[in-house]
Amino acid sequence: MTLFEKIISREIPAEIVDEDDLCLAFRDINPQAPVHILVIPKKPIPRIAESGTEDQSLLGHLLLKASGIAASHGLDKSGYRVVINNGADGGESVPHLHIHILGGRPLQWPPG
DSSP: HHHHHHHHHSOOOOEEEEEEESSSEESSSSOOOSSEEEESSSSSOHHHHGOOGGHHHHHHHHHHHHHHHHTTHHHHHEEEEEOOOOOOGGTOOOOSOOOEEEEOOOHHHHHH
């Protein structure tokens, strides 16, 4: 069971900012920006590369949820970044698909 599955099942506490039947959003415990929220599917998908056509609707839902959460935190006015890491070289640290919402300050490019 991954760290994120334990957060979904409430075995590990998290500062939850949004939840519905398909996903959960919570504040990152090691924020890289003033607003750093993770949006995770409740369905355990290890990474974006392991999603399939059957996940198309869920993936769209996650992106729309990220947009709505960003707006609810006022980031739609100033801008924000949405990031999905895939694999070790992509910066993936937890093998459970998740979307990072980063904002609240000017973000640089390239990111790292």
